[in-house]
Amino acid sequence: MSVLPGSNLPSGPQFTVEAPSGAGPEAVSVGGFPSVSWQRQLAEAIRSPAELLAALNLTPDVATALGSADHEAGQSFATLVPRSFLNRMQPGDPSDPLLLQVLPTEIERQVTAGFVADPVGDAAARRAPGLLQKYHGRALMIATGACAVHCRYCFRREYPYQDEPRQLQDWQPALREIADDSNLTEVILSGGDPLILNDDRLQVLCEAIDAISHVERIRLHTRLPIVLPARVTQGLLTLFTSLRCQAVMVVHANHGNEIVGDCREALQAIVKAGIPVLNQAVLLRNINDTVEALEVLCRRLVNIGVMPYYLHQLDRVQGAAHFEADTALGIQLVKELTTRLPGYAVPKFVQEVAGEASKTAM
Numbered sequence: 001m002s003v004l005p006g007s008n009l010p011s012g013p014q015f016t017v018e019a020p021s022g023a024g025p026e027a028v029s030v031g032g033f034p035s036v037s038w039q040r041q042l043a044e045a046i047r048s049p050a051e052l053l054a055a056l057n058l059t060p061d062v063a064t065a066l067g068s069a070d071h072e073a074g075q076s077f078a079t080l081v082p083r084s085f086l087n088r089m090q091p092g093d094p095s096d097p098l099l100l101q102v103l104p105t106e107i108e109r110q111v112t113a114g115f116v117a118d119p120v121g122d123a124a125a126r127r128a129p130g131l132l133q134k135y136h137g138r139a140l141m142i143a144t145g146a147c148a149v150h151c152r153y154c155f156r157r158e159y160p161y162q163d164e165p166r167q168l169q170d171w172q173p174a175l176r177e178i179a180d181d182s183n184l185t186e187v188i189l190s191g192g193d194p195l196i197l198n199d200d201r202l203q204v205l206c207e208a209i210d211a212i213s214h215v216e217r218i219r220l221h222t223r224l225p226i227v228l229p230a231r232v233t234q235g236l237l238t239l240f241t242s243l244r245c246q247a248v249m250v251v252h253a254n255h256g257n258e259i260v261g262d263c264r265e266a267l268q269a270i271v272k273a274g275i276p277v278l279n280q281a282v283l284l285r286n287i288n289d290t291v292e293a294l295e296v297l298c299r300r301l302v303n304i305g306v307m308p309y310y311l312h313q314l315d316r317v318q319g320a321a322h323f324e325a326d327t328a329l330g331i332q333l334v335k336e337l338t339t340r341l342p343g344y345a346v347p348k349f350v351q352e353v354a355g356e357a358s359k360t361a362m
């Protein structure tokens with residue numbers, strides 16, 4: 001989740017749309033039932049705070065109380081919420097934990113000391129256009145700047161996606177860099193969200209990586225199975241299971257209310273296809289900062305074969321200070337979780353510190 005200098009182009013994951021606009025409304029879901037295609041669902045996503053609040057029957061006075069009445073709060077990092085995610089929010093509840101993750105508020109414009117544009121050192125880690133390396137043995141490709149949802153705490157909300165490759169030929173320097181370094185045994189597709197690429201573009205990119213013989217694993221960092229579960233089609237699963245490399249999927253859910261309905265089915269389909277699925281969550285104040293909330297999240301994940309991987313201390317990106325919970329609280333919560341859940345169901349509480357050789361255990 002990623003930082004950089006301003007330009008006259010807007011920054012943030014919202015400015016690259018990779019999904020084909022001509023896609024038809026019908027598709028076949030992983031369950032074999034006709035469903036509205038993920039591209040159509042993305043096109044129909046909510047794109048303003050007013051629309052989001054109205055859909056939840058929240059009145060203008062509630063909008064004022066939440067600090068979301070001023071739409072300018074959403075202008076530099078626009079509102080984007082798929083209706084599947086909306087459907088998992090409680091109408092009439094202004095403190096719904098899913099709503100609070102995606103509703104722009106005026107407090108985002110507040111400047112807070114210690115909160116910066118690039119909290120995790122992405123700029124310093126750039127090895128080639130679109131290619132970052134922070135840790136031994138793996139490198140990360142910024143596969144796209146687009147996402148299906150705009151999480152208000154995103155550490156890449158200031159990332160200069162406009163500077164990164166979009167076409168396969170633009171990826172050649174990064175692919176050569178990977179091919180020339182036999183220490184790189186894992187390539188992470190990130191962004192933005194790599195699953196926003198359509199299957200054809202994703203396949204071309206994955207096959208180019210798969211052709212590099214020393215790469216053993218391709219890891220996808222994605223929130224689409226959580227916020228836009230229709231993206232998990234049989235075609236997508238076949239793409240990943242047909243690769244020589246082992247595919248690994250790391251999804252991002254923060255609250256147990258996300259792991260229900262179509263999201264649950266999509267995650268189960270990925271697991272049943274034989275692709276390991278891990279979850280990383282972010283500790284978020286007033287959203288999941290209780291042991292009860294984290295326990296439900298972890299139980300719902302392991303019950304469908306998704307392993308809790310990391311609980312991240314918030315990356316200190318500008319505009320997200322109001323989401324930060326105390327580190328001491330996070331440590332205490334994970335300690336309490338270990339008394340409630342088997343060890344394999346408890347995520348590691350970590351922070352990404354710029355320049356460190358690995359995530360820092362808290």
Ligand code: SF4
Nearest residue numbers: 147150151154192223
């Ligand atoms: S899905 Fe990930 S990259 Fe996209 S806005 Fe959310 S946290 Fe950021």
